[in-house]
Amino acid sequence: MAPRKLAAGNWKMNGTLASLAEIDRLLADHPASGCDVLICPPATLIQAMAAKGIATGGQDCHAKASGAHTGDIAAQQLKDVGASHVILGHSERRTDHGETDAQVAAKSVAAHEAGLVAVICVGETEAQRDAGETLDVIAAQLAGSVPDGATAANTVIAYEPVWAIGTGRTPTSDQIAEVHALMHERLSARFADGADMALLYGGSVKPGNAAEVFAIPHVNGALVGGASLKAADFGPIIAALSAA
């Protein structure tokens, strides 16, 4: 079974109720036929977005099911308002909040227990790439961040080079291919259905480079930040993935 294709949008800390008009536009103008589509908006918008009938996800969750953790959200609470997925270990969480691989793995277990698909992010910094450490960094993040209970049904992996996020810079197709081949190999070796786990690329995916990215072996979709905010940008990316 080939991995399912997924176009995932990460709205980060952008958007208010008025932004839901973009979802109406997306559903009206760009009906996805050949791939799954997911938007991960700020938590404040999850319930209203899910009610529109589009797959919706959180951007983080706590490892615990409930308790005295001011400002945090439990995986069950995301599920309760209609989320089906949650992004975990995004580089902005790793940088801004010091999240470690072990914490990402614990959050992923919580997501799985709540019935959410964990979209687990990995990626090297520019200094690590310059030092020739990219494949070692990705292998270590995969080993540490993806929990033993991961399956192709409950886990998606996103390769997001930190230096490509929000910068307009993207790796070459060969550089993406090299990392995705490594991820495919490691996940296949570790998990019974690891070969079927969807592998996304993320980092400055735009309408203009989407088709090239989706032609790379073992790239099953994208995690899209800035270009997911507007239907006019995200729609063509969905179309490119559907056609890939």
Ligand code: PGA
């Ligand atoms: P970008 O962000 O598409 O704006 O580069 C990607 C991400 O951080 O998921």
